[in-house]
Amino acid sequence: MDKRIILFILLSLLILLSWSAFVTKPYSIDNKEVAQQTSTAIPSPVPVATQSIPSANDEAETPNTALFDFNQKNFSVVFDEPKAAIKEIVFKSYKSYKFPLKYGLLLGDKNLIFKKQNVLPDSVTFTYDDATKKISKQFIFSNSKYDMVLSIKIKNLTTAPLNVNLPVFLGLIDFAKKQEEAQFIDLTVATAEKTLHPNAHKDALFSDLKFLGLRDRYFCAIIEPDKINNYIGFVKKLSPQVSEVGLQSQELVLAPNQEIEHKFSIYIGPQELRLINQVKPEWASVIYYGTFDFIAQVLLQLLEFLFNLAHNWGVAIIILSILIYLILLPLSLKQMRSMKQMQALQPHVEELKKNYKDNPQRLNKEIMALYSQHKVNPLSGCLPLLLQMPIFFALYQVLMRSVALKGSSFLWIKDLSEPDRLFLLPISLPVLGNEINILPIVMAIGMFVQQKISTFSAGGTSASQQKIMLIVMPVVFGFIFYRMPSGLVLYWLINSALMLVYQIRLNQTK
Amino acid sequence: MLQKISLKLLKIYQGYIRTVLPCACRFSPSCSEYTKQAIERYGFLRGAFKGLGRLLRCHPFSGRSGYDPLE
Numbered sequence: 204m205d206k207r208i209i210l211f212i213l214l215s216l217l218i219l220l221s222w223s224a225f226v227t228k229p230y231s232i233d234n235k236e237v238a239q240q241t242s243t244a245i246p247s248p249v250p251v252a253t254q255s256i257p258s259a260n261d262e263a264e265t266p267n268t269a270l271f272d273f274n275q276k277n278f279s280v281v282f283d284e285p286k287a288a289i290k291e292i293v294f295k296s297y298k299s300y301k302f303p304l305k306y307g308l309l310l311g312d313k314n315l316i317f318k319k320q321n322v323l324p325d326s327v328t329f330t331y332d333d334a335t336k337k338i339s340k341q342f343i344f345s346n347s348k349y350d351m352v353l354s355i356k357i358k359n360l361t362t363a364p365l366n367v368n369l370p371v372f373l374g375l376i377d378f379a380k381k382q383e384e385a386q387f388i389d390l391t392v393a394t395a396e397k398t399l400h401p402n403a404h405k406d407a408l409f410s411d412l413k414f415l416g417l418r419d420r421y422f423c424a425i426i427e428p429d430k431i432n433n434y435i436g437f438v439k440k441l442s443p444q445v446s447e448v449g450l451q452s453q454e455l456v457l458a459p460n461q462e463i464e465h466k467f468s469i470y471i472g473p474q475e476l477r478l479i480n481q482v483k484p485e486w487a488s489v490i491y492y493g494t495f496d497f498i499a500q501v502l503l504q505l506l507e508f509l510f511n512l513a514h515n516w517g518v519a520i521i522i523l524s525i526l527i528y529l530i531l532l533p534l535s536l537k538q539m540r541s542m543k544q545m546q547a548l549q550p551h552v553e554e555l556k557k558n559y560k561d562n563p564q565r566l567n568k569e570i571m572a573l574y575s576q577h578k579v580n581p582l583s584g585c586l587p588l589l590l591q592m593p594i595f596f597a598l599y600q601v602l603m604r605s606v607a608l609k610g611s612s613f614l615w616i617k618d619l620s621e622p623d624r625l626f627l628l629p630i631s632l633p634v635l636g637n638e639i640n641i642l643p644i645v646m647a648i649g650m651f652v653q654q655k656i657s658t659f660s661a662g663g664t665s666a667s668q669q670k671i672m673l674i675v676m677p678v679v680f681g682f683i684f685y686r687m688p689s690g691l692v693l694y695w696l697i698n699s700a701l702m703l704v705y706q707i708r709l710n711q712t713k
Numbered sequence: 714m715l716q717k718i719s720l721k722l723l724k725i726y727q728g729y730i731r732t733v734l735p736c737a738c739r740f741s742p743s744c745s746e747y748t749k750q751a752i753e754r755y756g757f758l759r760g761a762f763k764g765l766g767r768l769l770r771c772h773p774f775s776g777r778s779g780y781d782p783l784e
Contacts, residue, residue: 537773568780571741575779584739584771672729 271319273327276346278472287317287329287340288372292471294422298610302422302471304374308353310340311370311449335361336457349472350482353426356464359457366456370437371467372449373426374417376403379444384420387604390448391416391425391489392436398488401438403446409436416489417448418474421606425470425479425486426450473606476503492600499597506601517613520602520690524697527594534587535705548577595695602691616642619690640685642692646699647681653703656710715757723749740781744768750783 270290273280281290288309294300317329317340325346331338337358344351359365378385392399395411414427415436428434434450441447450467457463470482479487492499502523509519551573559566602608608620616623622640654673684692723745731745738744748764755763763783770777 534773541773571779575777584773584775585744585768586772589768 273322275344277349280342282319282327284319284329285316287315287331289471292422294473297421297473297606300421300609302419302424303377304417304424304471305377306372307374307424307471308342308426308467308469309372310338310355311372332360335359335365336367348482349470349478351469351471353467353469354464355467356462357457358462359459362459364456364458366454368452368454370449370451371426371428372447373415374424374448376417376446376448377444378403387418387420389418389491390438391418391491393485393488394436400491403438403448404440404443405438406440407438408451412436412450414486415448415450416486418489420604421473421609423470423472423474423489425489427468427483427486428452429466474604475606476507490604492597492604495593495597495600498593499601502594502598503601503605506605507607510607515613516608516611516619516690517616517693520619520694521697523598524694525701528698528701531587531590534590544577545574548573591698598694599687599691602688602694605690608688608690613693616689616693619693620688622686623689623692640689640692642689642696643681643684643687646684646692646696647677649696649699649703650677650680653699653706656706716752716760719752719757719761720749723752739771739775739777739779740767741779742782744771747781747783754783 269284271282271284273282277296278292278294280292282288283290283306286306286309289304289307291301291303291305294302315331315338317331317338319327320330320339321328326341326343328339328341330340337356337360339356341354341356342351343354353371355369355371357367357369376388376390378388388403390401390403392401392409392415393413394409395413399409401407401409412428412434414425416423416425418424428450434452437447437449437451439447439449452465455463468483470479470486472478474490476487476490479489492503505526506519506523509522510516513519513522552570555566555569555573559569602620605620609618611619613619615625622638623642624638625641626639651673654676684695727745727749731743740747742750744764744767747767748760751763751767752760754760767781770781
C-alpha cells in the first residue's frame with residue numbers, strides 16, 4: 204500500500220483521538236467558575252441573586268383531576284392546568300415512552316393559579332389575572348414535528364409601574380427516580396461563547412444564554428428565548444437528588460397598561476440529529492457523547508448512512524463493525540508482511556542460534572539486533588490495540604442513547620437496545636436473572652479461543668497465573684456484556700470474530 | 714499521590730491484564746515497564762508524557778523495535 208495513504212490514515216486517527224481528548228474536555232468546566240464569570244459579566248444594576256428564583260416544586264403534587272392530555276400527531280402532552288405547565292410528554296411513535304419534565308415550562312411563581320382558556324387543535328392557552336396583572340401563556344404546536352412556541356404575555360393592570368421577575372423553568376431533574384436511567388441525564392447550556400455540559404448537582408448561572416437543553420436517555424427538551432430579552436440560564440439544586448433548570452430574565456418594569464410578550468422556541472422530542480436539524484441545526488449540540496464525542500458523531504453519521512442502505516439496524520451494525528476492522532487493517536497487514544520478511548530472515552537466525560548455543564541471553568540480543576537491522580518485528584505493538592478503545596467507548600455511547608435502535612429487531616433479537624433474550628428461564632438465576640442472552644456467551648467463548656491461540660506461553664509462576672486469567676477474563680467480560688444492548692455486543696462479536704480469523708491466518712504464516 | 718496511584722495501576726495491568734492480552738510490545742523494556750520507570754524517575758506528569766510518546770512509537774509503521782531503554 205502507498206505509504207502516504209497509511210500515513211494519512213494514521214494521522215487522521217491521531218487527530219480524531221487528540222481532538223476529543225484535548226478539545227472536548229475543557230468544556231466540562233466547574234460550575235463555580237462559570238458562576239463567578241457570569242456574575243462579573245452581568246452589568247451591575249441587574250440584581251441576579253439565586254435566592255430570587257422561587258422554587259417551582261415546593262408544593263404537593265397536583266391531583267390527577269387537574270391534568271389533561273393534549274394530543275398531537277407524534278406525541279401527547281400531559282398538561283398540569285393550575286400550573287400551566289407540562290407534567291410529561293408521551294411519545295406515541297416510540298412505544299409510548301414517557302419523558303417527564305415535571306412542570307416543564309412553568310412560569311416561576313407558585314402563587315399563580317392558571318385556568319385553561321382556549322384549547323385549539325394546534326394551541327393551548329392558559330390565563331391568570333389578579334388586581335395588578337394579567338398573564339397569558341400560549342403553547343403553539345406544529346403538529347407534524349416536535350417543535351413548539353411558547354408565548355408569554357404579561358399586562359400591567361394598575362396605574363403605577365409594575366415590577367415583574369418571573370423565571371421560566373425548563374424542567375426538573377430527578378436523579379433518584381430511575382437509578383439505571385439517571386446516568387443518562389444531562390444538561391446543555393449554550394452561551395454566546397461556548398456550549399457547556401455542566402454538572403446538574405451544583406447551582407450555577409449562565410449569562411449571554413442562547414439555549415438550554417435537558418435530556419434523559421433518548422429524549423430531550425430544548426428552549427431558546429428570543430434574543431432581545433437577554434435571559435440568564437440557571438441550575439438550582441433543591442436536594443442532593445433533585446435540581447431545577449430554567450431561564451431567568453432581567454427584572455422588567457411595566458408601565459401602566461403596558462403589555463409585553465416574550466417568546467420561546469422549544470423542541471421536545473427524540474435525540475435524533477435529523478429531527479433536530481429540521482427545526483434548528485444549532486440545537487444539535489444537545490446530542491453529546493462525552494469524551495469521545497467527535498468519534499461518536501462520526502460513527503452515528505456512518506451508522507445512519509448504513510441504515511439507509513440496509514434498512515436494518517442489525518445489518519448496519521455488522522457492516523460498521525467490518526468497516527472499522529478494515530480501517531484498522533493496514534496495521535494488521537503490515538504485521539503480516541513483517542512476518543513474511545521474518546521467514547526470509549530465518550536462515551540468519553539459525554546461524555545465530557548455532558553461534559550462540561550456550562549463551563541464550565546473547566542470542567536473544569543478537570536476534571533482536573538482526574530484526575531491528577532489517578526493520579522487522581514479529582509483534583505489532585501496543586498502539587493498534589489501544590486504537591480500538593476510543594472507538595468502542597464512542598459506539599457504546601451512541602448505541603446506548605440511540606432511540607432509533609429501540610424496538611428494532613434483527614434475527615432472534617427483538618430489541619437491539621436491550622439484551623438479546625433468546626429465551627426466558629422459569630427460574631431466576633443469581634446475578635444473571637431469568638433471561639438467557641446468547642450473544643455475550645458466544646462472545647466470551649470467542650474471547651477464550653482468541654486468547655488461547657494468541658498468548659505467548661510464559662514459564663514459572665506466571666504460567667499458572669496466565670492459565671487462571673485465561674478463564675477469568677472471558678467470564679468477567681461475559682458478565683460485563685451480559686446486560687448490555689445486544690447491538691453493542693453484536694458489534695464487538697463481529698469485530699472479535701474478524702480478529703480471530705486474522706489471528707488464525709497469522710499463526711499459519713508462522 | 715498521582716505518581717503512586719499510576720504506578721499501582723500499571724502494576725495491576727502488568728500482573729493481571731497484560732497476561733491475557735494478545736498485545737505484545739515491540740520494545741524491550743515493554744511500554745508499561747518503560748512508563749513505570751519514567752514515572753518513578755520524572756514524576757507523574759513528565760513520566761506519563763514520556764510513556765505516551767513511547768506508546769505512539771509502538772506500532773508496525775514506526776520501523777523501530779527492540780531494545781529501547783529510558784535515557
